[in-house]
Amino acid sequence: MNSVSSANDRPVVSLRNVYKSFGALKVLQGVSFDVRRGEVTAIIGSSGSGKSTALRCIDRLETIDSGEIEVCGHRVDGRIDDLKALRLDVGFVFQSYNLFPHLTIEDNVTLAPRAAKRLSRPEAQKLAHQVLERVGLLDKIQAYPEQLSGGQQQRVAIARSLAMQPKVMLFDEVTSALDPKLTGEVLRVIEDLAAGGMTMVMVTHEMGFARRIADQIVFMHEGQAWETGPAEILTSPRTDELRQFVASEF
Amino acid sequence: MGSSLNANHLVYLLHGAVWTIGLSLIAFIGGGAVGFLVALSRISPLRALRLASGAYVQVIQGTPLLVLMFLLYFGLPTIGIKISPLLAAGVSLTIYVAAYIGEIWRGCIESVPKQQWEAAETLALTRTQRMFKVVLPQAIQIATPPTVGYMVQVIKATSLASVVGFVELARSGQIINNSIFEPFIVYLIIAVLYFLMCYPLSRLSRRLERRAGARGQEEFSFSS
Numbered sequence: 293m294n295s296v297s298s299a300n301d302r303p304v305v306s307l308r309n310v311y312k313s314f315g316a317l318k319v320l321q322g323v324s325f326d327v328r329r330g331e332v333t334a335i336i337g338s339s340g341s342g343k344s345t346a347l348r349c350i351d352r353l354e355t356i357d358s359g360e361i362e363v364c365g366h367r368v369d370g371r372i373d374d375l376k377a378l379r380l381d382v383g384f385v386f387q388s389y390n391l392f393p394h395l396t397i398e399d400n401v402t403l404a405p406r407a408a409k410r411l412s413r414p415e416a417q418k419l420a421h422q423v424l425e426r427v428g429l430l431d432k433i434q435a436y437p438e439q440l441s442g443g444q445q446q447r448v449a450i451a452r453s454l455a456m457q458p459k460v461m462l463f464d465e466v467t468s469a470l471d472p473k474l475t476g477e478v479l480r481v482i483e484d485l486a487a488g489g490m491t492m493v494m495v496t497h498e499m500g501f502a503r504r505i506a507d508q509i510v511f512m513h514e515g516q517a518w519e520t521g522p523a524e525i526l527t528s529p530r531t532d533e534l535r536q537f538v539a540s541e542f
Numbered sequence: 543m544g545s546s547l548n549a550n551h552l553v554y555l556l557h558g559a560v561w562t563i564g565l566s567l568i569a570f571i572g573g574g575a576v577g578f579l580v581a582l583s584r585i586s587p588l589r590a591l592r593l594a595s596g597a598y599v600q601v602i603q604g605t606p607l608l609v610l611m612f613l614l615y616f617g618l619p620t621i622g623i624k625i626s627p628l629l630a631a632g633v634s635l636t637i638y639v640a641a642y643i644g645e646i647w648r649g650c651i652e653s654v655p656k657q658q659w660e661a662a663e664t665l666a667l668t669r670t671q672r673m674f675k676v677v678l679p680q681a682i683q684i685a686t687p688p689t690v691g692y693m694v695q696v697i698k699a700t701s702l703a704s705v706v707g708f709v710e711l712a713r714s715g716q717i718i719n720n721s722i723f724e725p726f727i728v729y730l731i732i733a734v735l736y737f738l739m740c741y742p743l744s745r746l747s748r749r750l751e752r753r754a755g756a757r758g759q760e761e762f763s764f765s766s
Contacts, residue, residue, distance in 0.1 A: 351664055379666035390661035394679045404665035407675060456665060 303362075304329050304460050304491045305350055307517075310359035310369075312345055319345045320356070321515035327460070327493055327508070332486045334502035335495045337512035338537060343495040346512065347462050350493065351382045364459050380408065383458035387465040389445040391437040391452070397424065398433045401452045409456070416455075423451040427481050443474030447481050454485075461485070463494035499526065499541045511537065547727060551718050558714025559735050565700040565710055566739075568632045570693060573639025580644025581651060587669075595644070602641035607702050610634040615706040631703035639696055646692060650685035651677060687754055691747035694740045701736075711735055 303326035312320040319342045327333045335343045348354045349361060352368050352375065361368040364381040372378065392400050401423060402416035411419070424430045427447040429440075437445055446466055453461060463482065467475040479501050486492060486505050496502055502509060503523045511519040511534045519525060519534045529535040583595035602610075615630035625633075654677045662672040704713035715732040719725050 353660060353664070376666050376668070379664060382664070384661075384664035386657065386661065388657055390657045392658065392661070392676055392680075394683070403675060404662075404667060407671045408666035408668075452665070 302365075303327055304364055305333075305493060306360075306362045307346065307350070308360040310346070310349060310361060311357045312342075312349060312354060313357055319515055320349070320359075322359070323512070323515065323517050325508075325510050325517045325520050327491060329491055330489045331491060331507040332505050333493045333508045333510060334506035335493065335510045335512060336497075336499065336502060336537070336541075337518075338540075341512040342515045343512050344464055347464050347493060347495050351384050351462055352378060353384070376408070380456065381459045383453035383456060383461040385446070385449050385453055385461065385463045385466050387468050389437075389442070389449045389469075391445055391448055393437050395436075396433070397429065397435050397437070397440075397448050400437065400448060401455045404452070405455050419455050420451075423454040424448070426454065426484070427451045428477075441474060442470050443477045446470065446474075446478045450478075450481055450485075460491040460493065463492065463496070465495050465497065467496070467498060497541075499538070502526070513537075547718075547722060547724055551722070551728075552731075554718060555711065555714055555731060555735065558709060558711040559739070561709060561714075562697065562700050562711040562736075563739065565628075565631060565635065565703055565708070566693070566697045569635035569639050569696050569700060572632065572636030573643055573696070576636055576640035577643035577647060580640055581647035582673075584644065584648045585651060599641045599645055602638060603645075607634065607638045607699055608705060610638060611702060611706050627703070627706045627708035630706050631700070631708045635696070635700065635703070638699070642695075643689065643692060646688050647681070647685055650688070651681045653684055654680045683754065687747050687751035690743055690750060694743050694747070697739050697743075698736065 305327035307326075308324050310320050310323040311318075321342075323342065323346050325333070335346065337343050345354060349356050350363055350368065352372065356369055359369060363378060366372070366374070366378045366381070368378060391397075392403065395403065398417065398420050401420040402411075402413070405411045405416040405419055406413065420433070421430060424433055427450055429444060429447055429451065432440060432444065432448070437448070440448065450461075450466075466482075467478050470478060475498070479498065482492070482494070483505055494502075494506075503526050506523050509519075509521060509523055509525055510517050511525070511529075511531075513519075513533045519529065519531045521530075525534065526538055529538055580595050580598065583591040584599070586592055586595075611630060611634045614625060614634050615627065618625050618630075658676055658680065659672055662676040667675065700710055701712035703710055704716060707713070709717070711732055715728050719728045722728070
């Protein structure tokens, strides 16, 4: 927090006029939005509106055709010289958890801090204890992913990402594969992170949750950030498209 | 001359069988090492490596092992490189096995879900770390049953080394038969010995496959 104020005011994530096509399919058609430090941004919209693609572009899991993306001071568009520096700053949680099935929960969490940050084993293990305690799964530390429920696996995936101490975390429909009860336990973890001041961008279908914790809503429609604003836009939308979407979701 | 099968002949055959095992190990270790490089090259981001390894696989898979052995053992001396039967057999088996096992392993590496690569990527692991710490450990589990199964093929393929005069099981049988003229009994014994070497591996492969199948089933029912 002792960095100069201009660095603090700068958005953590910034998309400007981003275009992306998969072959003939135009997925992103000029997306622009900013994510400020310590804020939670929820990206909503119907399927096919480009939500997940926009999120994946932020971590350069997809390359973009044109436009600009800046993440934690890294230029993500065009040629990128230090992909690793970007990945060290950005955490990503997937819908399908993607835990490493051949490793215990502890090793899932310690792998990246040890391999990518060169932490010693004891340091990484200490870190693993902290993050697993935070998601309430310290007792599963020696288990394997297949022994855990979907909700528990997703909480481990969040812990695994947290252990890298990212500056921003991206969540890609992380509760879509879970039943309501398991969804609840994952959302509580995310809420706890939000309360701790983590900068987060989440693609979600949980409209109630988005309204409760999001500082900013990005409603995507036809490959654009159609309407952007505080959570209040969900109750009083400016555009017909968002009004229709909200009506269909609640 | 004209004597019947006796204990000395059996000892001689067993001695040949030991060399069959030895040659199989050479083929498997050599072919495995080169095959691993072939597998990695086939999925390399470098186009030149992909093309070169792809060509290697195509050429070797389209060439009989017998011709490969002739080429090395009889061909090389004509350009001034003399080579022992063991070396000729070992090298040609290595070249041959690498082309097949490399393809088996490439398939196993590629069958690890793409999301595993992605997850490792978002955790800032380098490509090499992603390969060795995340993908290969999972690929090895997938690769074990077909690899053990392929070892059976390798054991049988070593019998071709007899054509360059290397005395393994098949060749030792030929030698004995040349002196006692009992082809039926001699080759029957040889067949039994090959079977005894191959059968445990076939069984093991099938058991590993069943276990892997059961594991896959579990994961499937869990995620659905």
